[in-house]
Amino acid sequence: xxxxxxxxxxxxxxxxxxxxxxxxxxxxxxxxxxxxxxxxxxxxxxxxxxxxxxxxxxxxxxxxxxxxxxxxxxxxxxxxxxxxxxxxxxxxxxxxxxxxxxxxxxxxxxxxxxxxxxxxxxxxxxxxxxxxxxxxxxxxxxxxxxxxxxxxxxxxxxxxxxxxxxxxxxxxxxxxxxxxxxxxxxxxxxxxxxxxxxxxxxxxxxxxxxxxxxxxxxxxxxxxxxxxxxxxxxxxxxxxxxxxxxxxxxxxxxxxxxxxxxxxxxxxxxxxxxxxxxxxxxxxxxxxxxxxxxxxxxxxxxxxxxxxxxxxxxxxxxxxxxxxxxxxxxxxxxxxxxxxxxxxxxxxxxxxxxxxxxxxxxxxxxxxxxxxxxxxxxxxxxxxxxxxxxxxxxxxxxxxxxxxxxxxxxxxxxxxxxxxxxxxxxxxxxxxxxxxxxxxxxxxxxxxxxxxxxxxxxxxxxxxxxxxxxxxxxxxxxxxxxxxxxxxxxxxxxxxxxxxxxxxxxxxxxxxxxxxxxxxxxxxxxxxxxxxxxxxxxxxxxxxxxxxxxxxxxxxxxxxxxxxxxxxxxxxxxxxxxxxxxxxxxxxxxxxxxxxxxxxxxxxxxxxxxxxxxxxxxxxxxxxxxxxxxxxxxxxxxxxxxxxxxxxxxxxxxxxxxxxxxxxxxxxxxxxxxxxxxxxxxxxxxxxxxxxxxxxxxxxxxxxxxxxxxxxxxxxxxxxxxxxxxxxxxxxxxxxxxxxxxxxxxxxxxxxxxxxxxxxxxxxxxxxxxx
Amino acid sequence: xxxxxxxxxxxxxxxxxxxxxxxxxxxxxxxxxxxxxxxxxxxxxxxxxxxxxxxxxxxxxxxxxxxxxxxxxxxxxxxxxxxxxxxxxxxxxxxxxxxxxxxxxxxxxxxxxxxxxxxxxxxxxxxxxxxxxxxxxxxxxxxxxxxxxx
Numbered sequence: 001x002x003x004x005x006x007x008x009x010x011x012x013x014x015x016x017x018x019x020x021x022x023x024x025x026x027x028x029x030x031x032x033x034x035x036x037x038x039x040x041x042x043x044x045x046x047x048x049x050x051x052x053x054x055x056x057x058x059x060x061x062x063x064x065x066x067x068x069x070x071x072x073x074x075x076x077x078x079x080x081x082x083x084x085x086x087x088x089x090x091x092x093x094x095x096x097x098x099x100x101x102x103x104x105x106x107x108x109x110x111x112x113x114x115x116x117x118x119x120x121x122x123x124x125x126x127x128x129x130x131x132x133x134x135x136x137x138x139x140x141x142x143x144x145x146x147x148x149x150x151x152x153x154x155x156x157x158x159x160x161x162x163x164x165x166x167x168x169x170x171x172x173x174x175x176x177x178x179x180x181x182x183x184x185x186x187x188x189x190x191x192x193x194x195x196x197x198x199x200x201x202x203x204x205x206x207x208x209x210x211x212x213x214x215x216x217x218x219x220x221x222x223x224x225x226x227x228x229x230x231x232x233x234x235x236x237x238x239x240x241x242x243x244x245x246x247x248x249x250x251x252x253x254x255x256x257x258x259x260x261x262x263x264x265x266x267x268x269x270x271x272x273x274x275x276x277x278x279x280x281x282x283x284x285x286x287x288x289x290x291x292x293x294x295x296x297x298x299x300x301x302x303x304x305x306x307x308x309x310x311x312x313x314x315x316x317x318x319x320x321x322x323x324x325x326x327x328x329x330x331x332x333x334x335x336x337x338x339x340x341x342x343x344x345x346x347x348x349x350x351x352x353x354x355x356x357x358x359x360x361x362x363x364x365x366x367x368x369x370x371x372x373x374x375x376x377x378x379x380x381x382x383x384x385x386x387x388x389x390x391x392x393x394x395x396x397x398x399x400x401x402x403x404x405x406x407x408x409x410x411x412x413x414x415x416x417x418x419x420x421x422x423x424x425x426x427x428x429x430x431x432x433x434x435x436x437x438x439x440x441x442x443x444x445x446x447x448x449x450x451x452x453x454x455x456x457x458x459x460x461x462x463x464x465x466x467x468x469x470x471x472x473x474x475x476x477x478x479x480x481x482x483x484x485x486x487x488x489x490x491x492x493x494x495x496x497x498x499x500x501x502x503x504x505x506x507x508x509x510x511x512x513x514x515x516x517x518x519x520x521x522x523x524x525x526x527x528x529x530x531x532x533x534x535x536x537x538x539x540x541x542x543x544x545x546x547x548x549x550x551x552x553x554x555x556x557x558x559x560x561x562x563x564x565x566x567x568x569x570x571x572x573x574x575x576x577x578x579x580x581x582x583x584x585x586x587x588x589x590x591x592x593x594x595x596x597x598x599x600x601x602x603x604x605x606x607x608x609x610x611x612x613x614x615x616x617x618x619x620x621x622x623x624x625x626x627x628x629x630x631x632x633x634x635x636x637x638x639x640x641x642x643x644x645x646x647x648x649x650x651x652x653x654x655x656x657x658x659x660x661x662x663x664x665x666x667x668x669x670x671x672x673x674x675x676x677x678x679x680x681x682x683x684x685x686x687x688x689x690x691x692x693x694x695x696x697x698x699x700x701x702x703x704x705x706x707x708x709x710x711x712x713x714x715x716x717x718x719x720x721x722x723x724x725x726x727x728x729x730x731x732x733x734x735x736x737x738x739x740x741x742x743x744x745x746x747x748x749x750x751x752x753x754x755x756x757x758x759x760x761x762x763x764x765x766x767x768x769x770x771x
Numbered sequence: 772x773x774x775x776x777x778x779x780x781x782x783x784x785x786x787x788x789x790x791x792x793x794x795x796x797x798x799x800x801x802x803x804x805x806x807x808x809x810x811x812x813x814x815x816x817x818x819x820x821x822x823x824x825x826x827x828x829x830x831x832x833x834x835x836x837x838x839x840x841x842x843x844x845x846x847x848x849x850x851x852x853x854x855x856x857x858x859x860x861x862x863x864x865x866x867x868x869x870x871x872x873x874x875x876x877x878x879x880x881x882x883x884x885x886x887x888x889x890x891x892x893x894x895x896x897x898x899x900x901x902x903x904x905x906x907x908x909x910x911x912x913x914x915x916x917x918x919x920x921x
C-alpha cells in the first residue's frame with residue numbers, strides 16, 4: 001500500500017549533522033573522564049608463540065603505573081568478542097589474556113598508568129618469555145596443518161558450527177539442493193573459475209575507543225565506540241562474572257563502524273582496570289592498532305562451477321569456499337554462510353545448487369564482521385563467472401542476468417535452508433524490482449553504446465561492466481529492536497531506542513518514522529539511543545537490520561502511542577474513543593476539541609495525572625532483501641594499465657527510502673568502500689606474518705581524486721512488511737564494485753583478474769601472460 | 772613548558788611537555804572538536820588553522836605555536852552551521868567525525884579562492900579522508916555552498 005508521506009520519504013537533514021560539523025564533542029574519547037588512567041596494550045611480536053612466563057615486577061615499579069593485567073591475573077573464561085546475540089554462532093575461542101599469542105599484535109598484557117608516556121615506559125619493562133611456534137600464514141595450508149593454532153582446553157562452540165580446532169577449523173558448512181553433479185552433466189555450457197579476495201580494512205575515521213568509570217552506585221559505566229551496546233553488556237557480564245545490573249554501556253556518537261565496531265576491542269581491559277583500581281580508565285587504539293590489531297574482512301578463495309542450457313537458463317551452481325578467519329573465529333560461520341545465502345538466491349531458476357567449505361584459523365589478524373559480510377566476496381566470484389558464462393554462450397551478460405535473476409513473488413529454496421548459523425526462513429519476495437533496476441541502469445550507463453569497450457584516444461580505452469546484488473534486512477526470529485515513546489508537556493515526544501546510530505543516521509530515520517505516524521515534525525521528536533541503562537533493548541547495528549527491525553519497532557511504538565493518546569483524549573473529553581479524530585495537534589469529537597499540548601499539560605499537572613508512555617518491540621519473520629543493479633564505466637591506459645572510474649550507476653530497490661538522502665549516502669558510501677576493495681586496498685603481510693599496511697599512507701582508501709561520477713537512483717518499491725514500506729540499505733552498496741570492475745577489465749583487455757585488489761600490476765601481468 | 776598563543780580569539784597559556792603535539796595539547800585542554808584519526812598526517816581530521824594556514828595539529832609541536840593564532844571550528848560557528856545545511860541537502864554528512872575539520876578546510880578555501888572550480892575543490896579537500904560518504908556528495912555540497920545557491 002502506497003501512502004502520501006509527509007516526513008518519511010522526504011528530505012530531512014540528519015539531526016546531528018549541524019552540531020557535529022560545529023564541533024560538538026560527543027564521541028567516545030571526547031567523553032572520557034579527565035583523569036582517566038591510560039591503558040596501553042603490550043602486543044606479541046610473533047605470529048605464533050606460547051607465553052612461558054611474564055614478569056611484570058620491574059614494570060610495576062615505574063612511578064605512575066596503577067595496574068598491569070596479564071593472563072596470570074584476569075578471569076579465564078572462554079568467550080567470543082564477536083558482539084552477536086545469544087547463543088553466539090561464533091566459537092568461544094578467546095580469553096581476555098591467553099597462554100598463546102596467535103598473530104603479530106595479539107594482546108599479551110595491559111598497562112594502566114597516569115599517562116601514555118608512563119604506560120609505554122612501563123611496557124618496555126615487562127619481560128615475556130616466548131616459545132616461538134611455527135605459524136600458519138597460508139590459509140590454503142591451514143586445514144589439518146601440523147601447527148594447531150588453538151590447542152588449548154576450554155574453548156567450545158555454542159551449538160554445532162563445524163568447529164574442529166585440532167584441524168584448525170573454526171567452522172564448516174555444507175548444503176545441497178537437488179543434485180548439482182547430475183544437473184551439470186545435462187548442461188550445454190559449463191564454466192569454472194576461482195577467485196581470491198583480500199583482508200580489507202574497515203578504516204573508519206574514528207579509531208576504536210572506550211573508557212570506563214564507576215558511578216555513584218559503584219556500578220561500572222563503559223563508554224564505547226560499539227555497534228552492539230546490549231550484547232557488550234551481556235558478554236562483559238558473563239566473562240567478568242559481574243551481574244548485568246552492575247554494568248552500563250553507553251554508545252555516544254560513533255565515527256563510522258562498518259561492522260568493525262560490532263566486536264570488542266579494549267572494553268574488557270578498561271572494565272577490569274576500573275573495577276580493580278576504582279579509577280576511571282580509557283583505551284584508545286592507535287591507527288596502527290585499528291589496522292593491525294582489531295579485525296579485517298575474511299579473505300576468501302571461492303571456486304564456482306556454473307552450468308546453463310542452450311535456452312539461456314542457469315541450471316546448476318556449485319560454490320566451494322575457503323575462508324580465513326585469522327587468529328580467532330569471530331563471525332567465522334555466519335560470514336561464510338552469507339557467501340551462499342545472500343548471493344546464490346539471485347539466480348533462483350537453478351534446479352540444483354550446492355555450497356560449502358571450511359573456515360580456517362591462521363596466524364593473521366582476526367577477521368570479523370564487515371559491511372557486505374560475505375556477500376561482497378561471493379558477489380565478486382558469482383558476478384564475474386556469470387559474465388564468463390555469458391561470453392561462452394555468446395549472450396549479452398545483462399540478458400543472461402535478466403533471464404535468470406529473482407523476480408517479485410518468487411523465492412529460492414536457499415532462504416529456508418540457510419540462516420544465521422542455523423536453518424533459515426522460507427520467504428517470498430513481496431518486493432523485488434530487480435528487473436526494473438537492471439533495465440534502468442542499462443539506460444543510465446548507456447550500455448548499448450558503450451559495451452564492451454571503446455577506444456577514446458591514444459592508449460586509452462573505456463569499458464563497462466555490470467553486476468547485480470542482494471542483501472537482507474536483519475536476521476529473522478533473532479534480531480529484535482524496541483522503542484519507548486513518552487509524551488512531554490508542550491506536546492513533544494521523547495523517543496528512546498536501543499538502535500545504534502554509528503553515523504549512518506538511524507536516529508534521524510527513526511525520528512522520521514515516529515513523526516510520520518504521529519503526524520508531527522521531527523523537531524517535536526527528541527531521540528536518545530543506545531544506552532543500556534536508559535533505552536530499551538536493540539540487537540544493535542548489524543546485518544542491515546536497523547531500518548527494518550528498529551524502524552518497525554519505532555513504527556509499532558508510534559502506532560501504539562497514537563492509540564493511547566486518542567484513548568486519553570476521549571477520557572478527558574468524556575466521549576467514546578471511536579468518535580475521536582487526531583491530526584497530530586488537535587483531538588476532535590463532534591463539537592468538542594482538545595489540543596495535544598493541553599492534554600499533555602493536563603496529564604502531567606492537573607487531573608488524573610500520569611505519564612503517557614508506551615514501549616513496543618519488533619522482530620522480523622522474514623528478511624526482505626534489498627536488490628541492486630550496478631554498472632561501472634572505467635578508462636584504462638593500455639600502456640601503464642592505470643585506470644580511473646568514469647561513472648558508476650546504481651539502481652536500488654530498498655523499498656521506501658525513509659530518508660532519501662541518507663539512503664543515497666549509504667549506497668554511495670558502500671560503493672566507494674567496495675571500490676576501494678576492488679581497486680586500491682592492498683593488504684600486505686611480511687613473511688613473518690606481520691601486517692605492513694597499517695596506516696592511510698600505505699593502505700589506500702579511495703580519496704576525492706579517485707572517485708568518478710556516481711549516479712544513484714532508487715526503484716519505486718514498497719515492502720509490505722517494512723516500516724512505511726522500507727527495507728534496509730546499509731550494506732548492499734558495497735557488494736558490486738569488485739565484480740563490476742573485474743568485468744570491465746575483461747571487457748577492456750580480455751583478461752580476468754582473479755585476485756583483489758585489481759591493481760594495474762595485476763592487469764599488466766595478466767595481459768602479458770595472455771600474449 | 773609554558774606556551775602562550777591565541778586560541779579562537781582569546782589569549783591562552785598552555786603548560787605542555789616539550790615534545791607535545793598541538794593536537795594532544797588541544798584535546799588535553801578540552802578542545803575536543805579536533806579529532807585524532809591517524810596521528811600520522813594522513814587523514815585530515817585534526818586540521819586547525821595556524822595564523823590562517825591549514826595545519827595538521829597532530830604533526831606540529833605545541834611549542835612552535837608560541838605567539839601565533841590558532842583557530843578551530845569554534846571560530847567559525849556560523850559558517851559551519853551554514854555549510855552543514857548544504858551537506859544535509861546533498862546527503863553528504865554521515866558519522867561527522869571528519870566534519871569539523873572539513874568546515875575549516877572549506878573556510879580556508881573560501882579565503883584563498885572564493886570561486887573555485889570543482890577540480891580545485893576536490894584538490895583542496897583531497898587530504899581530508901571520509902570513509903562514510905561517496906565523496907561526490909561532499910564535493911556537490913561545497914560547490915553549492917561556495918556558489919552561494921541553496
